[in-house]
Amino acid sequence: MDFRSAEEHLLLQQSLRDFLAGEFPPAKLRALWAGEAQRGGALWAALAELGVCGMLIAEEHGGLGLDLVAAANMLEEAGRAALAEPLASAIVAAPLLAELGGALAEEWLPQIAAGRAVVAVGHPLFAAVEDADCAQLLLLPGAQFALHAVPRAAAQCESLPSSDPSRFLAKVSFDSDAHPPLAEGARARALWDAVLLRGALTCAAQAIGVCEQLLQMSVAYTSERRQFGKPVGSFQALKHKLADVKLKLEYARPLVQRAAHSLAQQAEHPQCGVHISMAKLLACEAAEFAARQALQCHGAIGYTWEQDLHIWMRRAWSLAQSWGSARFHLSRVREPLLGGAFPIGPATTFATGETT
Amino acid sequence: MELRYTDEQRAFRREAREWLEANVPSGPLPSFDTAEGARLHREWEAKLNAGGWAMVPWPVEFGGRGADLFEWLIFEEEYYRAGAPKRINQNGIFLLGPTIMEFGTKQQKARFLPKMASSEEVWAQGWSEPNAGSDMANIQATALRDGGHYIVNGQKTWASRGAFADWLFGMFRSDPDSERHRGLSFILVPLNLPGITVRPIPQLDGLPGFAEVFFDDVRVPAENRLGEEGAGWRVAMATAGFERGLMLRSPARFQHTAQRLVSLCRAHRELVGEALQDEVARCWIGAEAYALETYRTVSKLLAGGKIGSESSLNKVFWSELDLRMHELALQILGECGPASENAAAAEWLDGYLFALSGPIYAGTNEIQRNIIAERILGMPR
Numbered sequence: 001m002d003f004r005s006a007e008e009h010l011l012l013q014q015s016l017r018d019f020l021a022g023e024f025p026p027a028k029l030r031a032l033w034a035g036e037a038q039r040g041g042a043l044w045a046a047l048a049e050l051g052v053c054g055m056l057i058a059e060e061h062g063g064l065g066l067d068l069v070a071a072a073n074m075l076e077e078a079g080r081a082a083l084a085e086p087l088a089s090a091i092v093a094a095p096l097l098a099e100l101g102g103a104l105a106e107e108w109l110p111q112i113a114a115g116r117a118v119v120a121v122g123h124p125l126f127a128a129v130e131d132a133d134c135a136q137l138l139l140l141p142g143a144q145f146a147l148h149a150v151p152r153a154a155a156q157c158e159s160l161p162s163s164d165p166s167r168f169l170a171k172v173s174f175d176s177d178a179h180p181p182l183a184e185g186a187r188a189r190a191l192w193d194a195v196l197l198r199g200a201l202t203c204a205a206q207a208i209g210v211c212e213q214l215l216q217m218s219v220a221y222t223s224e225r226r227q228f229g230k231p232v233g234s235f236q237a238l239k240h241k242l243a244d245v246k247l248k249l250e251y252a253r254p255l256v257q258r259a260a261h262s263l264a265q266q267a268e269h270p271q272c273g274v275h276i277s278m279a280k281l282l283a284c285e286a287a288e289f290a291a292r293q294a295l296q297c298h299g300a301i302g303y304t305w306e307q308d309l310h311i312w313m314r315r316a317w318s319l320a321q322s323w324g325s326a327r328f329h330l331s332r333v334r335e336p337l338l339g340g341a342f343p344i345g346p347a348t349t350f351a352t353g354e355t356t
Numbered sequence: 357m358e359l360r361y362t363d364e365q366r367a368f369r370r371e372a373r374e375w376l377e378a379n380v381p382s383g384p385l386p387s388f389d390t391a392e393g394a395r396l397h398r399e400w401e402a403k404l405n406a407g408g409w410a411m412v413p414w415p416v417e418f419g420g421r422g423a424d425l426f427e428w429l430i431f432e433e434e435y436y437r438a439g440a441p442k443r444i445n446q447n448g449i450f451l452l453g454p455t456i457m458e459f460g461t462k463q464q465k466a467r468f469l470p471k472m473a474s475s476e477e478v479w480a481q482g483w484s485e486p487n488a489g490s491d492m493a494n495i496q497a498t499a500l501r502d503g504g505h506y507i508v509n510g511q512k513t514w515a516s517r518g519a520f521a522d523w524l525f526g527m528f529r530s531d532p533d534s535e536r537h538r539g540l541s542f543i544l545v546p547l548n549l550p551g552i553t554v555r556p557i558p559q560l561d562g563l564p565g566f567a568e569v570f571f572d573d574v575r576v577p578a579e580n581r582l583g584e585e586g587a588g589w590r591v592a593m594a595t596a597g598f599e600r601g602l603m604l605r606s607p608a609r610f611q612h613t614a615q616r617l618v619s620l621c622r623a624h625r626e627l628v629g630e631a632l633q634d635e636v637a638r639c640w641i642g643a644e645a646y647a648l649e650t651y652r653t654v655s656k657l658l659a660g661g662k663i664g665s666e667s668s669l670n671k672v673f674w675s676e677l678d679l680r681m682h683e684l685a686l687q688i689l690g691e692c693g694p695a696s697e698n699a700a701a702a703e704w705l706d707g708y709l710f711a712l713s714g715p716i717y718a719g720t721n722e723i724q725r726n727i728i729a730e731r732i733l734g735m736p737r
Contacts, residue, residue, distance in 0.1 A: 215733070
């Protein structure tokens, strides 16, 4: 039993953090928002150079061969930097391609790892596809949960509005006769289930980084801003708001780490889906709560377009809506919990049939 | 990251489970805040101690098993799983014990720890005074040196377990010219000394869970001081850390309550609306989050890390979770009709009354939030 991140994962996380702090200041994100820059460009290539795009891809395909526990650490940094590159899509797509195998995997996995291609993944439960705008290949649901691989050029994408300009959503349609399914029936359903869990995990891990960033910005601002002759952060009304953010953050974090661990070793964790849903729920709620408190702590300056705070507020909102809402994930905990689907109580937290 | 127990940890769990299943009293004991309940809880503690289970993380020479903190968590899980009695000597074993382990002399450890483990000596807390509650540095009770003794005068209040305890620990002002947190000493006082008056105070449930304690020229041997003279604040902060953190409130307690709440909700599911069911699920998630965070903390501690102000996060989290769980249980019972009609309802109501004290004792949650903001987040004072 050792519930700590591996030393080498923390080093990778730190190097990504340092890289993004240097290479991806808010000004670059604003340029992207203004249409003056594109995603999947030089920054994406530099991330590929660091191994980030192919972290889950096997070394034989040019990746780092890491697992989801490491990926969760890296995604925290994507959240902290409000990275707008299609990193989450790479995390969702790579294991799906590997599972599908064959020529498709041989062709696309090395390209994802090298930062030369983006593969976007839809889901039968959700109408919108993220990152279809900059993808070269789309993995999409068809009739009866069938799974289709469709080149971006062969699909019709209609952009959808988003509260977060960093989040690119599209409604995608394609000709299923021209692109016959790669998987159908029970196999396809199992693949979509795994996609959903990975997608939710990417949101949860990023939300932790977003929450930390919002908290850090709020502490810094309230320590500096003076009213009544002292820093506003010396007033208990604001201290208690930010203490509450810290509380939500600290108790969401281990849920996310455990969920990543369970998903990485799915075969041993029959409650993996519950672990993912509770992590997604609490991490995204922590980030949304942080966004609300951060805005209040900043006052009017935080309510301006010019102040960078809303970059992370919007991330918090969009992550909460991606890969299943709070209500969706809460129901995925509530139903098996109240239905008695798994043992609960003391001595069951890490139980995989070993304690009884 | 390794989230499986070792073979040794599993064997330890089996051993604890077997002993508890064979020895835990079948029905609940009367409250330890009654004379009869206190006697029965002391009997249970003696049995626990005879089995070697009274305080598993302590060294064997002091009545423990030399277990590590993971084994401590495992033991606690088994203890709550078995429905074993509450710990009458929690002020001793969970708060003062670890403090003596850290600050006590060799003689003090040998003198106090074994009798604490066996609950032959039950301890009361003596922190608060009428004018030193949240503002603990405003302590006025004095302990002035007179040769080999301290002469103690003043008043302590809200002394938990004071009514039936044998000893009291607390902070007293040993330097009469000192102010605030300087000049305080941490002193261990037998409650049977001449000049001590204990006046039990009934709590919300009507039972004397705490007491006022008056000191009138009480002569306490100087060897009963824990830590250096005048360094009482530092010693007390360590005790408070144990109180807020994983010693006093290990996660099994709340997982046990969450399990009862889920069972209650399941049993009345057709009467309980989805909104309430969602809240129950959230409580269960909260209890799991607390358990996971505790395992993470213990992993850090065993790797040589330290726990400091983080214990304030624990205290706010578990106390508010506990209260929420009891509120929900009463709401569910309310959906089912008059709540006073059955034993389960009475147990939840008792639990609710106790849970209401959680955000107050061990430093109010407002004080904890100040600590979180100032010492963890670094916000200005």
